[in-house]
Amino acid sequence: MSTLELAPGQTAYVGRDGQALEVLKWACLREDREYRIVARTEYLDTVVQxxxxxxADTLEVGTMYVTGIKWAGEWTTVWHAHWPCTETDAQAQHREIVALLRETCPELPTWHTRTEFQRRLRAVDTPGCQG
Incomplete structure (x- = not known):
């Protein structure tokens, strides 16, 4: 984990290793799809990414990691985490979301199972990160 300390109201750009980045380096990494994607799982007709x-900021406006699901061609954000969430935290949350998806939707997801999945996802506790 980084030793990055932010003053109230301060924003920083942080790499996957938790170290501060210059804005230009951060922007270049954001354009690098291979660097940006932490985990991707295809399941039935869905994709969890x-x-x-x-x-990083102290106001919880900036996001360190985000997980989305592509249902029927449409992306939906199902989880996001603010700094100081780590890549390890994000990977663990990704695995938990995939496991919950598989449990809730053992067959092709329908509107009903998608709603049930989202209801159950909201009930999941994510210590150390915010969802």
Whole structure:
């Protein structure tokens, strides 16, 4: 984990390793799909993808990591984490979301099972990160 300390109201750009980045380096990494994608799982007709965002702040406006699900061609954000969430935290949350998806939707997801999945996802506790 980084030793990055932010003053109230301060924003920093942070790499997947938790170290501060210059804005230009952060922007270049954001354009690098291989660097940005932390985990990707295809399941039935869905895709679960967790990405690094790399924006740290003390106001919880910036996002370090985000996970989305592609249902029927449409992306929905199902989890996000603010700094100081780590890549390890994001990977663990990705695995938990995939496990919950498989449990809730053992067959092709329907509107009903998608709603049930989202209801159950909201009930999941994510210590150390915010969802």
């Amino acid at each position: 967790t990405e690094w965002e790399g924006v």
